[in-house]
Amino acid sequence: MATQHVEPAHEHHAHPQESWFRHYMLSTDHKIICFQYMFTGMALAVVAGFFSYVFRMQMAFPGMHVPGWGLVTPNEYNMLITNHGAIMIFWVAMPVLIAAFGNYLIPLMIGADDMVFPKVNRLSYQIFLLSAIVLIASFFTQGGGFGGAWTIYPPLSAKPEYNLTPWGSSLFLVAVALEFIAFLLGGINFITTAMNSRAPGMSYHHIPIVVWMIVIASMLFMASVGPLIAGAIMLVFDQTLHTAFFDPNRGGDPILWQHLFWFFGHPEVYVVLLPALGITAEIITTMSRKKLFAYKTVLNTAIGTGVLSFTVWAHHQFVAGIDPRMANIFTVMTLIISIPIAEMMFVYIATLYGGSITLNTPMLWALSFIFTFLIGGVTGIFLGASGADIYLHDTYFVLAHFHYTFFPIAIIGTFAGVSFWFPKMSGKMMNDTLGKIHFWGTFLGFNGIFIPLFITGMLGDHRRIFDHNFFPELATPTLKGLREFATLSLLFMLAFQPIWFYNVITSLLWGKPAPKNPWNSNTLEWTADSPPPHGNWPTLPIVYRGPYEYSTPNRSEDYWPQNVPS
Amino acid sequence: MMEWIARSLDRFMPPAASSYALDIDFVFNLVFWIVIAFWFVLVQAIFIGLIVRFRKRDGVGAQYITGELKHEHRFIAWPHYVIMICDVILVAAAIRVWYNVKQQLPEPDATVRIIAQQWAWSFVHPGPDGKLDTDDDIKTVDDLHLEVGKTYHYLLESRDVLHSLSIPVFRLKQDAIPGRVVTGWFKPITTGEHDIQCAEICGIGHGLMPARVILETPEQHAAWMAGAGTSPAPGTATGE
Numbered sequence: 065m066a067t068q069h070v071e072p073a074h075e076h077h078a079h080p081q082e083s084w085f086r087h088y089m090l091s092t093d094h095k096i097i098c099f100q101y102m103f104t105g106m107a108l109a110v111v112a113g114f115f116s117y118v119f120r121m122q123m124a125f126p127g128m129h130v131p132g133w134g135l136v137t138p139n140e141y142n143m144l145i146t147n148h149g150a151i152m153i154f155w156v157a158m159p160v161l162i163a164a165f166g167n168y169l170i171p172l173m174i175g176a177d178d179m180v181f182p183k184v185n186r187l188s189y190q191i192f193l194l195s196a197i198v199l200i201a202s203f204f205t206q207g208g209g210f211g212g213a214w215t216i217y218p219p220l221s222a223k224p225e226y227n228l229t230p231w232g233s234s235l236f237l238v239a240v241a242l243e244f245i246a247f248l249l250g251g252i253n254f255i256t257t258a259m260n261s262r263a264p265g266m267s268y269h270h271i272p273i274v275v276w277m278i279v280i281a282s283m284l285f286m287a288s289v290g291p292l293i294a295g296a297i298m299l300v301f302d303q304t305l306h307t308a309f310f311d312p313n314r315g316g317d318p319i320l321w322q323h324l325f326w327f328f329g330h331p332e333v334y335v336v337l338l339p340a341l342g343i344t345a346e347i348i349t350t351m352s353r354k355k356l357f358a359y360k361t362v363l364n365t366a367i368g369t370g371v372l373s374f375t376v377w378a379h380h381q382f383v384a385g386i387d388p389r390m391a392n393i394f395t396v397m398t399l400i401i402s403i404p405i406a407e408m409m410f411v412y413i414a415t416l417y418g419g420s421i422t423l424n425t426p427m428l429w430a431l432s433f434i435f436t437f438l439i440g441g442v443t444g445i446f447l448g449a450s451g452a453d454i455y456l457h458d459t460y461f462v463l464a465h466f467h468y469t470f471f472p473i474a475i476i477g478t479f480a481g482v483s484f485w486f487p488k489m490s491g492k493m494m495n496d497t498l499g500k501i502h503f504w505g506t507f508l509g510f511n512g513i514f515i516p517l518f519i520t521g522m523l524g525d526h527r528r529i530f531d532h533n534f535f536p537e538l539a540t541p542t543l544k545g546l547r548e549f550a551t552l553s554l555l556f557m558l559a560f561q562p563i564w565f566y567n568v569i570t571s572l573l574w575g576k577p578a579p580k581n582p583w584n585s586n587t588l589e590w591t592a593d594s595p596p597p598h599g600n601w602p603t604l605p606i607v608y609r610g611p612y613e614y615s616t617p618n619r620s621e622d623y624w625p626q627n628v629p630s
Numbered sequence: 631m632m633e634w635i636a637r638s639l640d641r642f643m644p645p646a647a648s649s650y651a652l653d654i655d656f657v658f659n660l661v662f663w664i665v666i667a668f669w670f671v672l673v674q675a676i677f678i679g680l681i682v683r684f685r686k687r688d689g690v691g692a693q694y695i696t697g698e699l700k701h702e703h704r705f706i707a708w709p710h711y712v713i714m715i716c717d718v719i720l721v722a723a724a725i726r727v728w729y730n731v732k733q734q735l736p737e738p739d740a741t742v743r744i745i746a747q748q749w750a751w752s753f754v755h756p757g758p759d760g761k762l763d764t765d766d767d768i769k770t771v772d773d774l775h776l777e778v779g780k781t782y783h784y785l786l787e788s789r790d791v792l793h794s795l796s797i798p799v800f801r802l803k804q805d806a807i808p809g810r811v812v813t814g815w816f817k818p819i820t821t822g823e824h825d826i827q828c829a830e831i832c833g834i835g836h837g838l839m840p841a842r843v844i845l846e847t848p849e850q851h852a853a854w855m856a857g858a859g860t861s862p863a864p865g866t867a868t869g870e
Contacts, residue, residue: 139834213831219808220791226748226833312809318792319807352684358697358706383794385807388732392725399717406713410706411697413673416680418693423685431681435674442670449720451657451727455801458794458829522642522658524798526829529837537644537798537825615692622691 092182093598095489098168100189102482104196105159109474111200112151115144117558119530120513124544124551126531139228141530142211147203149214150236153332154243155196157474161339162285163192163247165481166254166278168489172589172596173272175263175605175627179253188249195242198235205231213528215325216240218310218318222302234303241296244289251282263588263627265607269363270626272587272611273356274342276363281338284370288331295324322384326377333469334373338366340433340477341408347430347484348412349612350585352419353622356612357411365404365411372401382453391450398448405441409434420615420622425499426583429480432507433472440468443518458528461521464514471510479506479564486568487582491594492575498567502560509557516546516553584623587611591627635659647824647845648800649781649817653727655801660723664716731802735815739780746786746793746806749835751826758855768858772841774826776818777851786812794830797843805830818845 224230308314743754757766788806826841
């Protein structure tokens, strides 16, 4: 098979009139917009990772002069934890998992030449970039960045005399609202494109799971974000125009904000979870040469989870002062949502049965996603059970739980997807040995951070307290030792990250050229050139079968691409 | 059995100092044994076992399994029926405890008012007359004095932003909301002196809101009350 046909200059010949700026900054090509989202998201991940290093050092060694930062004051500490959370969720997980992978994969996997609204797509990134700039700018205003937790609960967030960040709190909300507008525009594109631009022959059940997942996630996002955008505007009005939507002294209700926030906030978990699950599905089927076990079940459980995710939000508010009778409904709903998620996990594990598993870098990431997400899932039951949540709410147990969901989603999902599609995106193969070293360092480091934090949470360690020495029962040697172990694990994990950047850069410069289909995968993106030119294919492909026909009986090859006539 | 489950993970929890602390530990431990010790261990073992068993080997191809056939689908259908049964047990346990701690209010022996503000806790104890909002009320900052064996109602208020009253040894947590009075209850069962924390971020002093709950025998409590009448807000009391 001919493999070397990729010349990097190809694209430049196709559009000789385009300047670098026009090509990379103002492009309407869905692949370039993917890279814009991905690089912006990763740059912000570095910022948020640095924040976590600073406050974890403060947690383990209170009052220390943190190298690269200095003394951590209480308001700096609050600002660091708030923006670490907000950045990782809104400016890393969302842009990378939904926007970047959605942009790259949807047209290529459904056999379209681009999104249906390329200019809306470009606008979406530009607004997203603006939102990131507004957020970063807020760190440098008088009083510093907002420090009232990423949940932005009023009255703390509503009045400068409470939060001491007159500019930071407003800019934070403006940034969040802009970011949502960006993803609304992106979501319109994803759904419309996936519904209208599919290749001839691609029925609903021939769509790769990752595309379904991103489309369902976009629908969830669009359906849930309205209340929060409205709420954010009301809160900005409270801050700047002194309205009283959430001000209890003048007839407002601070709990209303919590409902608006979590009505969005819980579906949001699934908004980022589903794309990561989709990426995992593509990798484990390809790398184990297996058909996805029960495709329709996966699809149905994803839709079921999505619908149910709108009915569980108040489990974040069990002890927030809501009517205690309401907690019972949300306990029931929360445990019901465990059923489709568990079923989805079973499907993924069942897919491995009878496979021929290659443990390369993308597969290690995909399998570790299942391993760690299971920990995140089962520890969620403790919190969904209202009786136990009375104690565990707002402890490090909660923190460890959601890091065991969000780390697999945002970090493992991203590394899995990038290492899997890197040959297609760049036209070069990544170094698998360096990839595996980076994987093990990250995976072991991550578990070393958060396993101890489950135990500190059980022992009564509360979140967002910048120095536990003020509490005699939290200053015990056991707890201090656990906190130090977590911080050292973080340093261990961060020390492995330069390997990844080194691997990406050296692979881009000197990597082995990638063939069209390095993993012998079935889906349509592997039939385009690596990297695909603007327009993706000279003639658009036609689809003859589903995406997971691996190891089909009576065929010499163990894969059967979707576009090959039978 | 119930008692064993309630106490099985004791060393990972603070001491249990309220009448319902062991009930909450029971829910926690029940989830632990059903979900972690059984489900999680089983699923991870199968998961890792499959990865090891089906590593790529020369000459052995993968099988073609759609998962749509009935005898294949039962491998995920049956486990998920078992999950449903487990969920029913967990919901029943969780709601039973929740009802006891949060939903019902037993008749109180006394009532205390707890006021949160940036960044301190103040407590209003009933004086010798046993009634709140009379002249002999005892007001303290950062020290909550309670008598073992008495059932208390608390009236939780906030003066500015959201706070959250957390007493880990009681396993109790309740947010304080400005403009509302949240009523709840607790009943201390052992003596001692323990931490009270604020569990809801409330500004730059959030980590600087330590308070203490001092659980006293009736004699100690009476002695404290007698002393407090003359010198308000003592720093610490004898709480062995």
